[in-house]
Amino acid sequence: MARTITYMQAINEAMAQEMERDPTVIVFxxxxxxGTGSPGEIDxxxxxxxxxxxxxxxxxxxxxxxxxxxxxxxxxxxxxACTGLRPIAExxxxxxxxxxxxxxxxxxxxxxxxxxxxxxxPMVIRTMYGAGxxxxxxxxxxxxxxxxxxxxxxxxxxxxPYDAKGLMIAAIRDDDPVIFLENKVQYAEEGEVPxxxxxxxxGEADIVREGDDVTIVAIGRMVNMAKEAAxxxxxxxxxxxxxxxxxxxxxxxxxIFESVENTGRLVxxxxxxxxxxxASDIVASVSQNCFGDLKAAPQMVTAPHxxxxxxxxxxxxxxxxxxxxxxxxxxxxxxxxxx
Amino acid sequence: xxxxxxxxxxxxxVEWLVEEGADISRGDELVEVESEKxxxxxxxxxxxxxxRRVAKEGDxxxxxxxxxxxxxxxxxxxxxxxFVEEFQSSFVPEEEEAGGPAxxxxxxxxxxxxxxxxxxxxxxxxxxxGYGGDINIFVFNQETLSQxxxxxxxxxxxxxxxxxxxxxxxxxxxxxxxxxxMDEMGIEKAHLAGHSMGGAIASAFALDHPGxxxxxxxxxxxxxxxxxxxxxxxxxxxxxxxxEMKAALQMLFAxxxxxxxxxxxxxxxxxxxDGVNEALRTVADAVFADGRQARVIDASKLGVPILAVWxxxxxxxxxxxxxNLPSEAKVETIENKGxxxxxxxxxxxxxxxxxxxxxVE
Numbered sequence: 011m012a013r014t015i016t017y018m019q020a021i022n023e024a025m026a027q028e029m030e031r032d033p034t035v036i037v038f039x040x041x042x043x044x045g046t047g048s049p050g051e052i053d054x055x056x057x058x059x060x061x062x063x064x065x066x067x068x069x070x071x072x073x074x075x076x077x078x079x080x081x082x083x084x085x086x087x088x089x090x091a092c093t094g095l096r097p098i099a100e101x102x103x104x105x106x107x108x109x110x111x112x113x114x115x116x117x118x119x120x121x122x123x124x125x126x127x128x129x130x131x132p133m134v135i136r137t138m139y140g141a142g143x144x145x146x147x148x149x150x151x152x153x154x155x156x157x158x159x160x161x162x163x164x165x166x167x168x169x170x171p172y173d174a175k176g177l178m179i180a181a182i183r184d185d186d187p188v189i190f191l192e193n194k195v196q197y198a199e200e201g202e203v204p205x206x207x208x209x210x211x212x213g214e215a216d217i218v219r220e221g222d223d224v225t226i227v228a229i230g231r232m233v234n235m236a237k238e239a240a241x242x243x244x245x246x247x248x249x250x251x252x253x254x255x256x257x258x259x260x261x262x263x264x265x266i267f268e269s270v271e272n273t274g275r276l277v278x279x280x281x282x283x284x285x286x287x288x289a290s291d292i293v294a295s296v297s298q299n300c301f302g303d304l305k306a307a308p309q310m311v312t313a314p315h316x317x318x319x320x321x322x323x324x325x326x327x328x329x330x331x332x333x334x335x336x337x338x339x340x341x342x343x344x345x346x347x348x349x
Numbered sequence: 350x351x352x353x354x355x356x357x358x359x360x361x362x363v364e365w366l367v368e369e370g371a372d373i374s375r376g377d378e379l380v381e382v383e384s385e386k387x388x389x390x391x392x393x394x395x396x397x398x399x400x401r402r403v404a405k406e407g408d409x410x411x412x413x414x415x416x417x418x419x420x421x422x423x424x425x426x427x428x429x430x431x432f433v434e435e436f437q438s439s440f441v442p443e444e445e446e447a448g449g450p451a452x453x454x455x456x457x458x459x460x461x462x463x464x465x466x467x468x469x470x471x472x473x474x475x476x477x478x479g480y481g482g483d484i485n486i487f488v489f490n491q492e493t494l495s496q497x498x499x500x501x502x503x504x505x506x507x508x509x510x511x512x513x514x515x516x517x518x519x520x521x522x523x524x525x526x527x528x529x530x531m532d533e534m535g536i537e538k539a540h541l542a543g544h545s546m547g548g549a550i551a552s553a554f555a556l557d558h559p560g561x562x563x564x565x566x567x568x569x570x571x572x573x574x575x576x577x578x579x580x581x582x583x584x585x586x587x588x589x590x591x592x593e594m595k596a597a598l599q600m601l602f603a604x605x606x607x608x609x610x611x612x613x614x615x616x617x618x619x620x621x622x623d624g625v626n627e628a629l630r631t632v633a634d635a636v637f638a639d640g641r642q643a644r645v646i647d648a649s650k651l652g653v654p655i656l657a658v659w660x661x662x663x664x665x666x667x668x669x670x671x672x673n674l675p676s677e678a679k680v681e682t683i684e685n686k687g688x689x690x691x692x693x694x695x696x697x698x699x700x701x702x703x704x705x706x707x708x709v710e
Contacts, residue, residue, distance in 0.1 A: 176621065207623040214590050217610060
C-alpha cells in the first residue's frame with residue numbers, strides 16, 4: 011500500500027522533486043554543503059538537523075552554504091526571488107529571526123504591495139519551532155503569530171508528513187514570501203506520503219476528525235495532542251471535531267465558523283505564548299462572528315507567558331498536552347472545572 | 350461486520366432497517382453501516398427469521414464481529430443466546446495487515462499500471478473504472494464476484510495509482526491498455542465490466558477484439574448516447590477544495606449523504622498530484638468534447654452477451670441510454686439509485702452480474 015516516510019523525509023523529498031522539476035529552485039543556509047567529503051563524512055551534514063541531506067549530491071549547482079549571518083542570507087533570498095529565482099532559505103531556528111526582521115517584514119513582505127502588484131517574491135524561509143528537545147529558551151519558541159501579524163507573508167505550519175510535502179511544494183511554487191515552520195520534535199514522525207509530487211492549497215483547513223460536541227482548532231504539533239485528547243473524551247461521550255488550519259496566513263476561518271455553528275463550543279490549542287497568539291486571534295474572530303452560536307466561553311490551551319524553560323521538568327509542563335486539552339474541552343461542556 | 354475495501358478495520362452501526370422477528374430472505378438489507386469511506390447497507394447472507402439484533406445503533410465494531418443472528422423459527426431462544434455468548438467470548442478481531450490482497454504494478458506500453466487481483470480460475474473478469482475513478486469504486490463488488498473466478502480491477506492511465514500520461518485520451522487509447530494488460534497477464538478471453546467511461550472503453554475494446562471478450566457488463570455506462578452531465582465533468586476537474594469536490598461527488602449518488610469526508614479527502618489527494626488535472630482535461634476533451642459524448646458505440650456490432658445495470662436516478666449518464674443497446678441485451682434498472690450504482694446498490698448489482706456471467710458460461 012502507500013509508502014511511509016518521516017516528516018523530515020517528506021520535506022526533503024518535496025525540495026528534491028521541485029529542484030529537479032525547476033532549476034530556478036535553489037536552497038541555501040548553514041551546513042547544507044559543509045562537511046562534504048571530509049573524513050568519515052561523504053555527504054553534507056544537511057543543515058542543523060539534516061533536513062537537506064542528500065540534496066548537495068543531486069543538485070550541486072542549486073545549493074550552497076551561507077555564513078552565519080541571517081540578515082545577509084535572508085536578504086539575499088529576497089533579492090534572488092526578485093531576480094526570478096525561487097530560493098528556499100533555511101534559517102535554523104525561528105528564534106533567530108530577530109536579526110533579519112527588516113529583510114522579512116519591511117522588504118520581502120512589501121515588494122508586491124509597493125510595486126503595485128507587479129513584483130513577485132517567490133521565496134520560502136524554512137525554519138524550526140517548538141519546545142521539547144531540551145534546547146532552552148533561545149531555540150524552542152513558537153513564533154508563528156509574529157509572521158501571521160504581517161500582511162504580505164504566508165505562514166504555513168504542517169502537522170504531519172503528508173501535509174508537509176504537499177504544503178512545501180505549494181510554498182515553493184507560490185509567488186509570495188512563505189514562512190514554512192517545521193516542528194523539530196516531529197521530524198521522526200512517520201506517515202503515508204505518495205511518491206508523486208502534489209500540492210495542498212493554502213487556506214484550506216483539514217478536518218482531522220468529525221464530532222458534534224466541541225470544536226478543537228489545533229496548530230502544527232498540537233494536532234497530535236488534540237487527537238489524543240479527543241480519543242479519551244470519546245470514551246466519556248464527548249465527540250470533538252478537530253480542525254487543523256494548515257496555513258495561518260491565509261486562514262480558513264470559514265471552516266472554523268461552520269464547525270462552531272454546529273458544536274457551539276471552541277477550544278484552540280496553540281504552543282505559542284498566550285498573548286497575541288493564534289489562539290487569541292481565533293477566539294476573538296469566533297467570538298465576533300459566531301457569538302450567537304456559542305454555548306460556552308471559548309477556551310485557549312497555550313504555553314504560559316514565559317520563555318521555554320531549559321529544565322526538562324519545566325519544559326514538559328510548558329508544552330500543552332492531551333490532558334490540558336481534555337480539561338479545556340470539559341470546561342466548555344460543563345463537565346469539569348474551568349481550565 | 351463486513352469488510353469493504355482493503356483498509357476497513359471497523360464500521361459504525363448507523364441504523365437497523367428491519368425489526369427483530371422479521372422474515373428475512375437472502376439479500377435483504379438488514380442494517381446500515383458506515384465505514385471510513387462510505388455508508389452502505391449490510392445484506393442478509395442467509396434466509397430465516399431475524400432472531401437477534403446483536404449490534405446496537407451507534408456501536409463501532411471491528412470487521413468480522415457479530416451484527417445479528419438469523420435462524421429458523423424452530424431454533425429455541427436458549428440456543429440463540431448460547432450462540433451469541435459463545436461468539437462474543439471467542440471472537441478475536443483480525444490483526445491488521447494479515448496479508449490480504451494488495452494492489453500490484455505492471456508495465457504496459459511503457460506506462461506503469463496499477464491493478465488489484467482477487468480470486469482464481471474460470472474465465473477472468475476485468476473491472477474497468479470510469480472517468481476520474483479508480484479500483485476503489487469496486488470495493489463492494491470485487492471480492493464477491495471473485496468467489497467464482499479471477500477478477501482484476503485496473504487503474505486506467507491518469508487514474509488511481511497508474512501513470513499520469515493518457516496519450517490522446519481517447520477510448521481507443523484506453524482500450525489499448527486493456528489489450529496490453531490481457532497480453533501481459535496471459536489472458537486470452539475475459540469478461541469485461543466497465544463503469545461509466547469504463548463501459549465505453551470495454552465496448553470499444555469488444556468492437557476491435559471480439560474474440561477476446563466473453564461478455565460485456567455495462568454499469569451506468571457511457572458510450573451509448575450523446576448526453577453526459579458536463580457540469581459534473583467540469584466540476585470534477587475544477588474542484589481543488591473540499592466543498593467543491595463534495596458538491597461534485599454528490600452528483601454521483603442518489604443519496605448525497607453517502608459522500609463521506611474520507612471519500613472527499615481520498616479523491617482530493619488524487620486530484621492534487623502533479624499531472625492529474627492535465628490528464629483529466631485531455632480525456633475530457635477527447636471523450637466528452639463540447640459537453641457531448643464524442644463517440645457513440647454502434648451497439649449492434651458488439652456481438653457479445655451484454656448486461657447493463659443502471660440506477661434510474663443516474664445524474665451523469667441517463668438511464669434511458671439502455672434503449673440503444675441490442676434487444677437481446679439484459680437490462681437491470683435499479684430504483685432510486687444514482688450513477689455509482691455498483692456502490693449504492695452493491696448487492697443487487699453483484700447478484701445480477703454473477704447470474705449473468707454464470708449464464709454466459
